Amino acid sequence: MCLDIANQASLTTYAEGLPFSEFMRDATDDHTRQLELVQHAGEWLDAYHRTKVSETRIFQPKHAVSYYHDLSERIQSGDLKIAAKPRILHGVERLSELAAKYSDQQTVSAVQYGDFHMRNLIFNGTCLTGINISRNQPAPVGHDIARLLLDDTTILRSSKELENGQIIPADVIEAFFRGYRLVGPDDPSVQFLPYAKILGSLVNVPQRRNERSKTNQETLERLRPIAQVAFA
DSSP states (O other): OEEETTTTEEEOOOOOSEEHHHHHHHTTTOHHHHHHHHHHHHHHHHHHHTSSOOEEEEOOTHHHHHHHHHHHHHHHHTSSOBSSHHHHHHHHHHHHHHHHHHTTOEEEEEEOOSSOOGGGEEEOSSOEEEOOOOOOSEEETHHHHHHHHHHHHHHHOOGGGOOTTOOSOHHHHHHHHHHOOSSOTTOHHHHHHHHHHHHHHHHTSBSSGGGOOHHHHHHHHHHHHHHHHHTO
């Protein structure tokens, strides 16, 4: 309703409901219901990505690879001290291999949501509402898709459900893309970006245990086993 950029303040209409994550957790023992909810989130994001003009473009992961190579050099030099060092360094090497596989393929660019995770969706049992939208520039749709699906996997699923090289369980991918139709699961940005986002999350976890917040520690415990499988 109102945005004051200078004071970093905004006024919005009230969204009735609870965070989407609460509904997903409540459905822990009802696998079918969980997948129905994932499909619903896919339908919502599909509609959101279509609110402004979307366009095809060539996917270029080289910028992400360059960024993580620079981080890798800082980690190896001791300039940057992080937890899960061996896992991250190996992940950066694998990221380069994946980039070569998915570079120069066609993807779709659309208005980006930004921090698209399960706590930024409000659900009243019927209607979903997005909050804390942090981007309004076009970007490959895989950025938002990867953020949500990785969030779902790390919080609600187990690395034991994944095959080597896999990040998102197959049933979650299938359910999401029953609702999301702008691209399919074989889109290069959808295939590549979950790997980059795992590294992005792990890099932010400090090396020393006493310097980690509770969120840092939870991120490490959840993502380390998934990264082990993903970059195997």
